[in-house]
Amino acid sequence: MTIAEVSEKYDLTQDTLRYYERIGLIPHVNRNKSGIRDYTEEDCKWVEFIKCMRNAGLPIEALIEYVALFQQGDETIGTRKELLIEQRKQLIKRMEDMQKTLERLNYKIESYEQLVVKKEKELKRVEE
Amino acid sequence: MTIAEVSEKYDLTQDTLRYYERIGLIPHVNRNKSGIRDYTEEDCKWVEFIKCMRNAGLPIEALIEYVALFQQGDETIGTRKELLIEQRKQLIKRMEDMQKTLERLNYKIESYEQLVVKKEKELKRVEE
DNA sequence: ACTTGACTTGGTGTTAACTCCAGGTGATAT
DNA sequence: ATATCACCTGGAGTTAACACCAAGTCAAGT
Known part of the structure; x- marks a missing residue:
């Protein structure tokens, strides 16, 4: 999925999507050969999850930590x-x-x- | 009541209290002869009300309008x-x-x- | 009389969470 | 071949909601 499609689908601007990725609020999205973001199904799920949580007022800090823990693998499940x-x-x-x-x-x-x-x-x- | 007491009572800084008054989020508080704020019972109720509403996420804009309407008297009750x-x-x-x-x-x-x-x-x- | 301390105003500074912009690249349409 | 277009990055700008500050005033204590 292109960033335009994701932007449309979840009603977030492209800038916001890039910003979220930059600060680690969603994991890093893979780029194609020419450097353009190509969102996988899982990336989309992250976007949706984060949007939902932010909407309910969960602090960005906590969510960034959650994503970071997630990327560290199974040892962080308890945390x-x-x-x-x-x-x-x-x-x-x-x-x-x-x-x-x-x-x-x-x-x-x-x-x-x-x-x-x-x-x-x-x-x-x-x-x- | 002095601003220090109100600040203490509602756990808002004096700066915040002055700021709220400045932008019309609470009605104007009377000063004594030497220009110092003297909060009445009603002023305190406003402070508490506004704090509660802000806490629940009501937009400042709407609350400012509410206060302004209130100060215009009974004709605005419906609004x-x-x-x-x-x-x-x-x-x-x-x-x-x-x-x-x-x-x-x-x-x-x-x-x-x-x-x-x-x-x-x-x-x-x-x-x- | 003088210092202290709580208060005043008007104005500037800060932080979070975007949002915009300039300059550049690669794929596609004419 | 060139123009268009969507996208890229790094960095600057914006807004809301305070928070802080300087310079001044006034009443109270010594």
Whole structure:
């Protein structure tokens, strides 16, 4: 796959794809004889995985480390697992915070709803 | 309340508090005769509210608009409600995305667990 | 009276995460 | 043969969201 196709498929700019590769957020992509990137299936999976994780707010640093560990082979399986567990913990924490904020928003919106109803009644009273 | 107390209470630097006020993320705080900020109860509530919303990822832009609407008085109640509803919608979307990522992480961690178990068995076999 | 220390403002610096750009290369269309 | 085009690299530019700083003010302690 060309970089243009990958860019299109995952809605990331070519610059972003090159940037991710440069900083080690995805493994190095092989080039053809003329030096142009040729993304394999696996490269694509990495791109998709990273995009998903970044989208959920996982820190770039942690993901770079994960990729680096992955490239070091099977001895790092335990470490990688621990890393993911830690990130999961933090993700859950963020989600809990967001849940609280959501409830607060719900309450606020309901309060506004009450206010709106009240105002409408007042207006009616004036009209009558 | 002094800025130092508010800073301490909500774990935001004085610089951040001043910055939030400057860009309109919280309403203007009154100063005493000598020009020093004196936060009222209401100011504090704003600080806490904004911190909570920012923490959940609500965009600064939307919050600035909310504060501005608030300061324009009762005619903006409807608009404010709509704004909150829109932000709630986006918050829910983010949470759903994160939920999917969480499930994916769970699956990945489980897979790693399987792998670890397998590797241990292999090692045992070698030892025997 | 003078120093200290917390605060003020206006402005500059920093960091992360892209994003853009200039100059160059190789394959393809005319 | 040459023009076009997609891509390359290294490096500079951008933006958001603060963080830091210099120079000044004011009240309180000694």
